[in-house]
Amino acid sequence: MVLRNIVRNALRSGHLPGTAPKVWSYVAVAVRMLTRALFRVCPFTRRAWLRCVLRLYQWLFGYINFVASECFHSSPKHVFEWGVASFVVPRVRPGARVLDVGCGRGELAWQVGQVAASVIGYDRALSAVMKAAQRGEARHVRFYCGDAEAALPIHGLFDVVILSAILPFVQDSLSFLNSLRKVSSELIVRETRYDRDFTVPLMRSLGLLHRTDPTARREYTRDSLVRELAEAGWTVKECLDTYDIYVWAVRDTVSSVTGSDRSRGRQLSRPVS
Secondary structure (H helix, E strand, O other): OHHHHHHHHHHHHOOOOOOOOOHHHHHHHHHHHHHHHHHHHOHHHHHHHHHHHHHHHHHHHHHHHHHHHHHHOOOHHHOOOOOOHHHHHHHOOOOOEEEEEOOOOOHHHHHHOOOOOEEEEEEOOHHHHHHHHOOOOOOOEEEEEOOHHHHHHHOOOEEEEEEEOOHHHOOOHHHHHHHHOOOEEEEEEEEEEOOOOOHHHHHHHOOOOOOOOOOOOEEEOHHHHHHHHHHOOEEEEEEEEOOEEEEEEEEOOOOOOOHHHHHHHOOOOEEOO
């Protein structure tokens, strides 16, 4: 009887007035009503059910990104007009020498190569570097597999260094940012916002892993990222705060970072719990 009433109500309310009924609308309404019925019978299951749904949501988010990457042969963030390149490429001067740290499969490096005189991409994943090299043929765009920080002295000076979702994975991000001041006068940074949507603090409050990559060492808000850059001797020239944080910074030639500064700087970003 209960199930029959649920289906009947779903069929009645599963579509908007003036539109054709949709099967998925029926399913969605039925699932919600079944969930309410479960909570009435077993109210103690609400929190456990929420944890299960959030885990499913996080898995689906990663799976959607994987399927989209396979469809477009590139990460979605590099495909659409709101992607990373829309912020980065206009801020690279024609003829500039660019270092892309954590270049991945080279999507951004190749787009930057359309305006830059030289682009060097570094990534620790050999498979990603091989795919990046297969994307095109151009002598001024090169890719290397290895640790970019250790290889900085080899390649000389750059006009711009690009860090796209790299800082959370660096052991000492403040020291790394400070070392980049020795090889480049400009820095372009993109990081995913910790406070990007309500599910993040919700998962954190339930003790769930709330990061899309469990190997990340830290997380950033707009304020914590800007402060860390300032501590490392970079002056923010432009900052765009959307789902991600985009920062264009220039080297502060009179700034220096001491040991005590580094200790304070590490506390600016939210540590992994």
